[in-house]
Amino acid sequence: MMKKLLLFVLDGLGDRPNPMLNGETPLQAAYRPNLNALVSSGLGGLMYPVRKGLVCGSDTSHLSLLGYDPEAVYTGRGPFEAMGLGIIAEPGDIAFRANFATRSREGIIVDRRAGRDIPESGSLSKKISFTMKGTQFIVREGVEHRAALVVRGKGLSPEISDSDPHEQGRPAMKVKPLSNDAEHTADILNEYLDRIRDILDTSPENMDRESRGKPPANELLLRGAGITPRLEPFNKRYGLNGACLAGIPLITGIGNLAGLHLLKHPGATGRVDTDYRGKVREAVRALDVHDFVLVNIKAPDIAGHDGDPLLKRDVIEKIDDAMGQVIGISDDTVICVTGDHSTPCTTKEHSGDPVPILFSGNGMRRNGVRHFDEVSCGYSGFDLLSGDVMTMMLQLSDKLEKYGA
């Protein structure tokens, strides 16, 4: 029988001992009979994202979990920030991290963040998203003054300098080409920046801000140009028809770059109020027509960033409850459950602590782990890097071609 592969990435799953949980991690403190049953029937261990001790983002970690080497394909934060804000970037797109900023009449950047509080950033972003001379400019707002710009067109190069002067009291910089190939890109960006200065200066949003004594968001500072990488299609690399189910645009964007079929579930919000049972049910259903399904559940990471161990424990219990639906399918499916990194509630940021991982499926070895958590999985002595996960799933489902004879 052709075995299927089901990979659950519980975002930010790993944690550290928490005083509010009597020194246990949220995962240890959670009632998790289904995760424990899965690990008991297979292998439990620790997974290090990318390499031991590295503090990874969700982007580098998911690339690596899918078997792509971030060293080779992670071309800077620009494209991934843009995907995180919901722009579905395409290979070859040039992307920037951007700030809304305040420019004085004399052309000096007097506030690199335009006062930080910019509820108008969404409508401003729409006004400065347009096509000019066959090149498409897409701006999407982020939190506070943050935004991303994606430039799509022919003959574009990421080898250009920032327009962001990186300090206040100076004018915005002209974008300069850093290689011969990049002259066209620099020219069209400078023309675009001139055009949007007019639009932003005269927009009702900024006039209103000025009338209320707030700094206008009348400049878009660009930095960190990067080209969206062309990934070898997942289906071609592994000979598997793959799909992706995620509630947050960063992971959807990476799935899109890998050529995964993007599944939608209306209740998948990417927040702690997501429809856990519905999402897992949808993933299991998708195995009818796909060989591989990646599911990202964002909620544990949110609770980690909020520094709320009780919330993190609770969302893990909801995930465990939803996982009951996969207990029965391991006869013809290799299941892997892990995280993309740790987000300890005690530090509220990503950490380099390894993440528990389990593999479960019919006929495979067991290594005696009975509890799915950071400590129990560590005792097994089984550890691996995120880049090994696809290889392990392929070999456990007897799909890997032999290296040698």
Add this chain to the structure above:
Amino acid sequence: MMKKLLLFVLDGLGDRPNPMLNGETPLQAAYRPNLNALVSSGLGGLMYPVRKGLVCGSDTSHLSLLGYDPEAVYTGRGPFEAMGLGIIAEPGDIAFRANFATRSREGIIVDRRAGRDIPESGSLSKKISFTMKGTQFIVREGVEHRAALVVRGKGLSPEISDSDPHEQGRPAMKVKPLSNDAEHTADILNEYLDRIRDILDTSPENMDRESRGKPPANELLLRGAGITPRLEPFNKRYGLNGACLAGIPLITGIGNLAGLHLLKHPGATGRVDTDYRGKVREAVRALDVHDFVLVNIKAPDIAGHDGDPLLKRDVIEKIDDAMGQVIGISDDTVICVTGDHSTPCTTKEHSGDPVPILFSGNGMRRNGVRHFDEVSCGYSGFDLLSGDVMTMMLQLSDKLEKYGA
């Protein structure tokens, strides 16, 4: 005292839980007091061939166990298939995987496998093995229609195309040079193929086949040209006088490429009826004149490919019995016992599951493993890659030069 190194590779040793053995692996189910005594007196762990999860062949794994990087020296299957069929390939030899096929009078390949059943392939192979214009052509038959061709001479290049059209209904292809250096190689191969077409067409074996209504084996289709790699001699690399004792030609061939002295033991058959005690005795004896001895015992792999867990358990018990002879020699010898890959009886093919490994010797640390099997060795948390094994044996025998000052 100058310590000796003794490396036992139990081919295809690793396995998965088997329902016929109450969910144990054949190794777990075997009575193995000597293997358990060896691991109890030293280190037990898991060894991943080449890298985690990879499904390795015996060729890539043995190269790696001897410390050669397969990525650098594994030049395609041709040379290793040829060695597997018993041709002792030399560095620089060009080798092909080959099929006996059936060519119609019009020159069309009408059966790429000449009916598969070719008991005459041995005598035909001899007839088409000869020297022409200073270049030696060596054909050796394999199972059914399979064979290998080794071409030995001056100025040869592997940069040539296949003669195999890879589908029926088309003529065999002319061999074409794929680089400027390869013109001579393509020319002499095309001349060789023309010459053997005459020989095969008029051979009594094929006339007899035709008279019995069987498709004649009158064409040799070549594919996957590879050059036999030149390995840095083992003795030079490690400063050790090394030897190899194996019952199967693939491992003998690799030992030959590494410059190991090839030991012979008449009872070493490479089958499950091999003389286990005699082979181990011969290896121990060889330590009188050699610093390092590699012993390959093929039987567990055969039982795995046969899907016979009881047989696999039984051959492991015979190996354990023979191992009694090495219990006493660990005062001046570092012993390592492992496999080259797993061959689970449940799948009858190689898998990427790690293989148990033990190191035993006087004065070294123990890590508390009491039983030599896939599960007990995993609990220790000690794991390594096949490429680390020589380094470990060298350091445990106090032979490794300091890295730094």
